[in-house]
Amino acid sequence: MTALNWKLVIDTRDALALADFWAAALEYAVEDQTALIDHLLTAGDLPEAAVTEHHGRRAFRGYAAVRHPEDPYDPFTGIGKGRRLLFQDVPEPKTVKNRLHIDVHAAPGERDKTVARLETLGATRVEEMDKGPAGHWWLMRDPEGNEFCVS
Known part of the structure; x- marks a missing residue:
């Protein structure tokens, strides 16, 4: 296959x-x-x-x-x-929230560094999400406003 x-x-x-x-x-x-x-x-x-x-x-x-x-x-x-x-x-x-988005998985312990790197490329932070055992990530937007997450 x-x-x-x-x-x-x-x-x-x-x-x-x-x-x-x-x-x-x-x-x-x-x-x-x-x-x-x-x-x-x-x-x-x-x-x-x-x-x-x-x-x-x-x-x-x-x-x-x-x-x-x-x-x-x-x-x-x-x-x-x-x-x-x-x-x-x-x-x-773009007028509404994406129904499909990309999740960017940073290397262990590198989430903040990855978020900062993406900001230098033109992304913006929207909201930090901490759901305890379910995960901790940043909701971000690309330069055109499309939402994506960084965990």
Whole structure:
């Protein structure tokens, strides 16, 4: 039996910026789809308006993904074949609490250090939760206001 591959799709205002945040937060790799984009542009299958430049390489406008650095990926497309987060721009802003969120598990004794590191990347603390034997964690928000927890 093979491992289950998955991606979590997250609606954004700025997919490229939020992908950068989560890549740094999770120590994931931002997918480089330059070769695929160049191929599609050369073949006339992608309009130049669908492409932007980000950190010196071509990227799809309004889309970005990050993948676990140890998971396999297609070297031509840059698309991960394992654990991924895909960010896509949508016209409407976030209006309610997330129904699904990411839990970041810090190394033992490193929760406060991890929270501080995430703040330097643009996250904000919302509330410290201490549920005794059930756990102790921080509720935080990423730069676009999406809730996540750090335990």
